[in-house]
Amino acid sequence: RKSGDKDLVDNLLFEALETFLPAALRKNPEPMVSSDDTPEGNELAKKVSDRLADLADTLRIKLKLKKAVRHWALYYLGAIKVGYSLELNEIAVQVRRPQQLILDPDAMTDECEYEGEYLGDFRTDTAKDLMIKFPDAKEFIKNEVKEDVGTKIRYVEWWTPDFVFWTL
DSSP states (O other): OOTTOOOOOOOHHHHHHHHHHHHHTSSOOOOOOOOOSSHHHHHHHHHHHHHHHHHHHHTTHHHHHHHHHHHHHHHSOOEEEEEEETTTTEEEEEEEOGGGEEEOTTOEEETTEEEOSOEEEEEEEEHHHHHHHOGGGHHHHHHHHTTOTTOEEEEEEEEOSSOEEEEO
16 A cells, blocks of 8 residues: 555445435335225226336336435435326426425425425426427527527426416
8 A cells, every 4th residue: 555545435425325225215105096985986096006006117216216315315305396298198207406496495395295385497408499389489589599499598497386487
């Protein structure tokens, strides 16, 4: 060993977290579906439960939960966005980086659900895709990027309890 060499030190936080995650997320969460206890209701609840279990595999829920829990452990906030994908015609689940969110400073959480007046989500898309999504703003976007429609543009998607809107 040379003079001045330092011993390798394990990162204890990393080691603890990476030991915890596989144990905590060993299997997909069980869907919890209840019914009115009629035969038809129980049959429907079983079908919905089976579909949700299948969807958890399709959406790779374990990997997404692992990422959200890692964010929670490192940044004290783990955020998952649940929505609907028009392209896939299916439920969509995204893990959002806490640094990409604008939170209401007076917001609270109840049962792990954010309850604020607003939530901003920084998004990035090409000018071409934004012109397709927002045809009314096509000319404004063209002027911003000087006709270079491949330019990446950062914008904010705002959520409130009543509506969703976007600002550029």
